[in-house]
Amino acid sequence: MAEGAARLSLAVALLVLGLKALAYLLTGSVALLSDALESLVNVAAALAALLALRVARKPPDQNHPFGHTKAEYVSAVLEGVLVVLAPLWIAKEALPRLLHPVPLEGLGLGLGVSLLASLLNGLLAYHLLKEGRRHRSPALTADGYHVLSDVLTSLGVVLGVGLAGLTGLWVLDPLLALAVAGQILFLGYRIVRESVGGLMDEGLPPEEVERIHTFLQERIRGRALEVHDLKTRRAGPRSFLEFHLVVRGDTPVEEAHRLCDELERALAQAFPGLQATIHVEPEGERKRTNP
Numbered sequence: 537m538a539e540g541a542a543r544l545s546l547a548v549a550l551l552v553l554g555l556k557a558l559a560y561l562l563t564g565s566v567a568l569l570s571d572a573l574e575s576l577v578n579v580a581a582a583l584a585a586l587l588a589l590r591v592a593r594k595p596p597d598q599n600h601p602f603g604h605t606k607a608e609y610v611s612a613v614l615e616g617v618l619v620v621l622a623p624l625w626i627a628k629e630a631l632p633r634l635l636h637p638v639p640l641e642g643l644g645l646g647l648g649v650s651l652l653a654s655l656l657n658g659l660l661a662y663h664l665l666k667e668g669r670r671h672r673s674p675a676l677t678a679d680g681y682h683v684l685s686d687v688l689t690s691l692g693v694v695l696g697v698g699l700a701g702l703t704g705l706w707v708l709d710p711l712l713a714l715a716v717a718g719q720i721l722f723l724g725y726r727i728v729r730e731s732v733g734g735l736m737d738e739g740l741p742p743e744e745v746e747r748i749h750t751f752l753q754e755r756i757r758g759r760a761l762e763v764h765d766l767k768t769r770r771a772g773p774r775s776f777l778e779f780h781l782v783v784r785g786d787t788p789v790e791e792a793h794r795l796c797d798e799l800e801r802a803l804a805q806a807f808p809g810l811q812a813t814i815h816v817e818p819e820g821e822r823k824r825t826n827p
């Protein structure tokens with residue numbers, strides 16, 4: 537499913553790149569060139585996301601017993617790096633034109649083609665963000681935000697270049713190109729920051745940990761004394777939980793183990809993608825005094 541979204545985004549990115557490159561060739565506008573470059577980054581990003589999802593989907597194996605889901609973060613970091621390279625090219629093309637503005641041609645057709653590309657991209661962004669949230673996939677979500685900001689940028693570029701055409705203020709073209717470059721840089725920063733959280737074993741949000749805690753307390757009522765020291769970490773669509781389960785000191789191992797297996801199963805059902813590991817303790821380890 538998530539892979540379907542990645543494949544779709546690759547196809548759309550290629551189409552949009554073609555349209556934007558055409559818009560640039562028709563007009564010679566550096567602003568439209570920078571817009572096309574952003575699409576080139578999109579194509580590379582979609583490819584990286586697709587490869588990462590292929591890897592992430594592989595089941596746990598001997599040297600990756602916790603699965604391969606973190607491959608998604610690696611792909612998002614790669615995307616961030618790519619995003620840094622595009623602005624350098626834009627600066628190289630746009631800076632000379634600040635001093636010597638170049639009149640543009642074929643604006644009507646070029647801008648029309650660019651608008652068509654943005655329409656396609658807008659539909660794609662909406663789809664990616666929806667799927668990314670549904671699958672808790674950082675690669676898809678990063679891709680979705682990327683495409684969305686691409687749409688906003690493109691609309692700004694079309695407006696600005698159109699204005700330059702109407703007024704003859706051709707210096708607007710390189711100025712817009714540089715603005716796009718800055719926006720691409722900011723985007724790269726955001727993508728990298730989000731993914732580094734996952735690579736650094738960031739825990740689940742506090743509200744979710746609290747929900748898990750409440751869920752466990754209800755489940756153990758009458759069979760164990762308390763749960764404490766909940767620790768979580770997330771890895772793409774999967775997340776991991778460790779906690780201590782305090783039982784009466786004379787509880788048979790068989791009974792405690794049965795409860796653990798039940799809790800692990802119930803947790804995986806109530807919180808999809810969550811895998812729990814439970815440490816059993818006798819009542820001397822209790823942290824609270826109330827029952």
Ligand SMILES: [Zn+2]
Nearest residue numbers: 765780817821
């Ligand atoms: Zn403990």
Ligand SMILES: [Zn+2]
Nearest residue numbers: 793794796797
């Ligand atoms: Zn067991």
